Amino acid sequence: MRFAFTDEQAMIAETAKAFFAEQATSERTRAAMARTGADDALWQAFAAELGLAGVAVPESEGGVGLGMVELAILAEEAGRHVAALPLLASIGLAVPAILAGGSVGHKARLLPRLAASDLVASFAEAAPGTTWIDGALTGAALHVPHGARADLFVVAVAESAVLVERDAPGLTVTPLTSMDQTRPYARLDFGAVSAEPLADPAAALVAARRTGALVIAADALGGAQACLDRTVAYARERVQFGRAIGSFQAVKHRLADMMVAVEQARSAVYWAACAIDEGSDEAAFAVHAAKAFACDTYSDAAGEMIQLHGGIGFTWEHDAHLYFKRARSNRGLLGTPDWHREQIAALAGLDDAA
Amino acid sequence: MNLGFSPAEEAFRADAAAWLNAELSGPFADVRGLTSLTEMPERRRDWEKRLGEAGWSCVGWPKAYGGRDATLAQQVIFAEEYARAGAPPRLNHIGIELAGPTILAFGTDDQKAHFLPKIARGEEIWCQGYSEPGAGSDLANVRTRAWREGDEWVIEGQKVWTSLAQFSDWIFVIVRSEDGSKGPKGLSFLLVPVDQPGVTVRPIHQITGEAEFNETFFDGARTDAANILGAPGDGWKVAMGLLGFERGVSTLAQQMGFRNELDAVIAAARANGEAQNPLIRQRIAKAEIGLRLMRYGALRMLSETQGGKLNLAALTYKIQWATWRRDLGELAMDVLGQAGETIAGGDYAFPALPNLFLYSRADTIYGGTNEIQRNIIAERALGLPREPRGDLK
Numbered sequence: 001m002r003f004a005f006t007d008e009q010a011m012i013a014e015t016a017k018a019f020f021a022e023q024a025t026s027e028r029t030r031a032a033m034a035r036t037g038a039d040d041a042l043w044q045a046f047a048a049e050l051g052l053a054g055v056a057v058p059e060s061e062g063g064v065g066l067g068m069v070e071l072a073i074l075a076e077e078a079g080r081h082v083a084a085l086p087l088l089a090s091i092g093l094a095v096p097a098i099l100a101g102g103s104v105g106h107k108a109r110l111l112p113r114l115a116a117s118d119l120v121a122s123f124a125e126a127a128p129g130t131t132w133i134d135g136a137l138t139g140a141a142l143h144v145p146h147g148a149r150a151d152l153f154v155v156a157v158a159e160s161a162v163l164v165e166r167d168a169p170g171l172t173v174t175p176l177t178s179m180d181q182t183r184p185y186a187r188l189d190f191g192a193v194s195a196e197p198l199a200d201p202a203a204a205l206v207a208a209r210r211t212g213a214l215v216i217a218a219d220a221l222g223g224a225q226a227c228l229d230r231t232v233a234y235a236r237e238r239v240q241f242g243r244a245i246g247s248f249q250a251v252k253h254r255l256a257d258m259m260v261a262v263e264q265a266r267s268a269v270y271w272a273a274c275a276i277d278e279g280s281d282e283a284a285f286a287v288h289a290a291k292a293f294a295c296d297t298y299s300d301a302a303g304e305m306i307q308l309h310g311g312i313g314f315t316w317e318h319d320a321h322l323y324f325k326r327a328r329s330n331r332g333l334l335g336t337p338d339w340h341r342e343q344i345a346a347l348a349g350l351d352d353a354a
Numbered sequence: 355m356n357l358g359f360s361p362a363e364e365a366f367r368a369d370a371a372a373w374l375n376a377e378l379s380g381p382f383a384d385v386r387g388l389t390s391l392t393e394m395p396e397r398r399r400d401w402e403k404r405l406g407e408a409g410w411s412c413v414g415w416p417k418a419y420g421g422r423d424a425t426l427a428q429q430v431i432f433a434e435e436y437a438r439a440g441a442p443p444r445l446n447h448i449g450i451e452l453a454g455p456t457i458l459a460f461g462t463d464d465q466k467a468h469f470l471p472k473i474a475r476g477e478e479i480w481c482q483g484y485s486e487p488g489a490g491s492d493l494a495n496v497r498t499r500a501w502r503e504g505d506e507w508v509i510e511g512q513k514v515w516t517s518l519a520q521f522s523d524w525i526f527v528i529v530r531s532e533d534g535s536k537g538p539k540g541l542s543f544l545l546v547p548v549d550q551p552g553v554t555v556r557p558i559h560q561i562t563g564e565a566e567f568n569e570t571f572f573d574g575a576r577t578d579a580a581n582i583l584g585a586p587g588d589g590w591k592v593a594m595g596l597l598g599f600e601r602g603v604s605t606l607a608q609q610m611g612f613r614n615e616l617d618a619v620i621a622a623a624r625a626n627g628e629a630q631n632p633l634i635r636q637r638i639a640k641a642e643i644g645l646r647l648m649r650y651g652a653l654r655m656l657s658e659t660q661g662g663k664l665n666l667a668a669l670t671y672k673i674q675w676a677t678w679r680r681d682l683g684e685l686a687m688d689v690l691g692q693a694g695e696t697i698a699g700g701d702y703a704f705p706a707l708p709n710l711f712l713y714s715r716a717d718t719i720y721g722g723t724n725e726i727q728r729n730i731i732a733e734r735a736l737g738l739p740r741e742p743r744g745d746l747k
């Protein structure tokens with residue numbers, strides 16, 4: 001039992017931290033926001049320089065062969081800078097679906113390209129009423145993260161999981177002006193689109209939702225930590241009434257509460273990552289806990305960041321709104337905190353006979 | 355990063371569990387499941403001694419002082435099994451968690467050899483004399499004085515909120531040993547026998563109706579000149595010495611107790627139908643999550659601790675568990691409803707869950723209030739400036 005990074009994990013964290021600090025700058029993120037919400041140069045560098053785009057894909061499938069802890073480390077560091085990357089869509093959702101549920105052919109054809117970042121995929125939860133009959137998909141998916149940037153979609157339709165190519169006849173991809181422009185949504189309309197089923201849809205959907213929730217939780221952890229760090233730095237230098245505002249207990253106590261929450265979120269995220277890696281019985285519980293807790297923590301921290309910065313925190317120029325909007329988006333994707341807590345209530349035995 | 359235990363560690367777990375079960379279903383069945391610290395004190399003393407005899411009292415301490423040299427993982431395992439077995443809260447928890455580790459860190463070889471084995475064997479119970487009527491959150495404002503007379507220290511003054519002093523053999527006190535000194539300077543850390551004419555212990559009844567803590571008066575109390583930890587004037591340093599590592603392990607035991615409390619709340623909610631109330635379900639889920647995050651937070655704290663230097667996250671631990679438990683007390687009452695507010699019979703002694711609601715108000719006060727914890731986190735972990743000090747006397 002050792003609930004701390006190994007030397008290798010610590011090195012990955014250091015490297016990723018430096019990589020995103022240098023490259024995922026506010027300026028570049030804002031440039032990406034004005035386009036597709038993806039910084040393509042960053043995405044390429046993520047694969048080529050960092051070499052970790054295939055982090056949790058086995059080496060035999062063209063990946064790096066690491067696990068959920070390492071994936072969480074990357075998501076945390078990307079989240080710290082609200083990086084405009086299809087990390088969740090492609091690495092957090094589509095890749096685990098294909099890895100867990102794809103046929104041998106799907107894996108051989110898609111995983112090496114996804115792991116090399118020369119293919120971007122996303123994951124779409126089909127809207128109610130969508131049908132997949134005789135290989136034809138009809139209906140829509142309303143909120144597909146980085147959908148306008150993706151080359152390929154894994155679509156969850158009822159109990160099935162199917163692959164849809166971006167250029168498939170009958171598919172319409174409509175970019176949506178999204179509150180969080182660093183991870184914008186697109187709407188997909190399926191007009192009898194030819195779609196290929198994954199071999200094991202149940203495994204694909206469990207893996208996508210579980211890994212995706214973990215990646216969101218880790219992103220939320222990194223974002224919340226950044227909100228705390230940046231607000232602490234501001235509170236130390238901003239002077240009012242002849243004192244640094246961080247010396248007022250009305251301010252410092254709120255920052256202390258943020259740290260208490262962020263540290264718990266950190267425990268939650270890496271517990272969940274470790275539990276999945278170890279195949280623990282607690283994995284489902286841990287992922288629900290991490291998703292609910294880290295998303296709440298991020299929302300609170302981003303809101304406090306705006307409040308404690310005062311007027312400057314409300315400007316477009318300041319980065320606070322990027323965090324605030326990402327935090328909002330994280331809550332809604334793959335189940336709200338309330339929904340995840342309800343799953344925990346059931347797992348805790350509240351429905352058992354008295 | 356890994357969360358599993360090795361086969362050898364699991365074997366250790368089985369040994370610990372078997373021993374605890376045998377004792378608590380045999381000679382110590384009467385103390386099994388006790389939650390209050392004041393019930394059956396004589397049997398609690400016997401239990402401390404039994405743990406000591408069998409080497410299960412202070413498992414993480416060096417063997418030379420009566421411990422077991424247990425590894426971190428073994429300490430965690432023992433703490434978990436201790437609570438899982440329904441073993442009672444430790445009457446000597448202050449000796450084991452505070453006095454002992456402080457003596458280990460700051461004591462001379464003679465002091466260690468003299469005091470530690472007696473703590474480990476359950477022969478001497480300890481309490482803590484920190485707070486005073488004028489020194490609560492502002493602990494450095496202590497006024498209890500001590501001075502040397504011949505081969506002894508003489509102590510005058512008053513301590514308050516001294517938990518378990520009525521059962522204790524020794525008290526460690528922070529005293530002002532330099533006349534005219536102020537704040538954290540000029541303080542000393544003395545070890546004082548309780549059973550002497552100069553020490554008077556008066557119980558204080560608390561909101562639960564129990565009397566776990568006391569006022570302790572020192573009126574010409576004496577202790578041997580050798581019974582000082584650190585040098586005269588070093589008292590503050592000794593008192594503030596970070597004991598978090600030991601606390602880290604004991605908090606894991608504490609959490610298993612919390613597990614039992616949350617289970618009781620869940621059982622009550624299932625029994626009266628509140629388990630189907632969506633708002634109660636959310637709060638129970640939050641409590642479940644919070645409990646796990648305490649466990650994994652403590653494991654992180656212990657795993658990341660290098661050479662006795664704690665990670666900064668350790669500073670967040672106290673406010674976290676205290677607030678969690680206070681919230682649980684409120685949740686318990688909301689689950690129980692008015693049924694929780696009454697008891698049949700005359701004594702003002704509420705059952706476990708209503709008592710938790712009352713008792714847990716203390717958790718966010720003792721050992722540094724939540725507000726003091728926030729100052730500590732903000733100043734030590736986040737590097738924010740201190741609040742300027744006022745000058746009212």
